[in-house]
Amino acid sequence: MSANPRHNGDDPLLAELAEAQDAARAVPESMRVAARAAFAWRTVDEELELLVLAHDSALAAGPAGVRDVPSDGPRALTFQGAALSVEIEVGADVMGQLVPPQPGRVTLSGTREVLAETAADALGCFRLPRPEGGPVRLVCRTDDAAVTTGWIRL
Amino acid sequence: MLGDDDVARLVAAASHGDQGAWNAIVDRYLPLVYSVTRAYRLSRSDAEDVNQTVWLRLVEHLDQLREPRALPRWILTTAQHECSRLTKAGRREQPVDPQTDRALGGAVDDDVVEADLLRAERQQSLRDGLAQLRPADRRLLLLLTEDPPRSYREISALTGMPVGSIGPTRARCLERLRDTPAVRALLAGESPAAHTGGDRDERQPTPQRR
Known part of the structure; x- marks a missing residue:
């Protein structure tokens, strides 16, 4: 029994x-x-819209975890928002794009400090250094939107 | 110590900003997160990173947890995802034995990880079950599981219970432990760690404003 x-x-x-x-x-x-x-961190940056992690290639293989076959190529993630979404690929660097394409500012933050900041070009494309280890999030601001990803290790 | 309803209350209180309620949630489920990082043989610094990530994610998700009783499963699955990704990333960089397709040196054996994860779930269910017992039962079981073990004479002195009734009371307490919702769910195979769900269960069709 x-x-x-x-x-x-x-x-x-x-x-x-x-x-x-x-x-x-x-x-x-x-x-x-x-x-x-x-x-x-519960109420920090309440004015930012929290994006939803809609896709993570590192999780797409299946929920069982330990038996997953490692997928080749860079890890791809999509964070979805009401008016602005963010797609990134994590290889040697973090390559990303704002969707729909538009210029903006993108900030990579750890829990203690801002790690890097960059501009997204007219097509929304940006590149950031890949952070080490601990949890980070991406905050993206455009003329119309201010959004943040959830905490994630890249 | 807390029962299931208390967990629902704690989640509600924490999502209204009660740090004390949050601390109680942490104290209850932190051992589960730590056990998962141990199961995956993570280094201390990787374990610290996973731990911090799990709790930051839970802070974000507090308002969206539709079923607070699913909290242990959410925590376990989120921790597992983070750990297994680290392990896979590590494997890609490790030399692999072509005979076995296993990483050489420091490799984590999947079966060993699985066994340790099951043990971590069982132990969390037992701690939850213990929390669901009435205080007198819980106290006796805690006294009986101390390290180094106490004699029945000492336990008698501490509880006022005659030495001769400790054995039978112990048996009844354990029966009531088996009968708690947490341990019953475990015995029925509805462990908090059915290998599905986790934060994917909490994914919302539309973005949430915090």
């Missing part, structure tokens, strides 16, 4: 309960601090 035979006996269940408590105690405090601090 049980998916896990360890839950049928009292001693194995109690042992696994102890392991579950140990696992909770093993979490580094720095992670707790970072997780709690994330809440400070």
Whole structure:
């Protein structure tokens, strides 16, 4: 009846309960601090429209995760908004385009600082350095729209 | 300690700006995120990056979580996506053994990862189940799982329960733990980590204004 035979006996269940408590105690405090601090971003830049991640080639292979076949080529992402969308390809650099094509300013930000800023040309095209490691987001401003992607690691 | 309804209340309170409610959500599910990063054998700095990303994403999604009880699954799947992408990116840069098509050195064995992920889910369900017990039951089970283990005599002194009734009470507490919604869902195979969903479940057809 049980998916896990360890839950049928009292001693194995109690042992696994102890392991579950140990696992909770093993979490580094720095992670707790970072997780709690994330809440400070809740109301930052409320005037920006949050774009929806409509496509991520890194996730397109399937939700199972570990068994996915790595896809070749640069990772492609599409962030969709009501009036302005952003498409990027992440290779050695981040190559992107505002859709519909239009000029604007694009800012790449980490949680601590602005990492890079650039102009999108008349066709909406821009290039940014690829960030290392931590979560970032792209904030794009045009004459008509001000949008941000969600937090993402590129 | 919190039950399911409390999770729904916490999500509602956090989305109205209550930092205390957010901290309680973090305290409850942080071990799940950490266990997922351990399952994928991430380095400490990669694990920190994934952890921060998961919680920042949850802050963005708080207002859109239509079913707060799906929160553990959302957290688990989001963490898995981030970890598995890191692992895949790492593999591309690692030398691969042509015989086995596996990365040489430091390779993560998929079966080992899967087993560790299942363990992480089970442990979260047990912690959730523990939170859903009434306080007296929870206290006894916590005393019984301390490291180093306490003697029944010590537990008797701490709880006022006669030594002779600790064994039978332990059995009843464990039965009630099996009967909590969290552990029942686990035993029925409806673990928080059915390998679908995650933040894709929360994708909205139209953009949301924050």
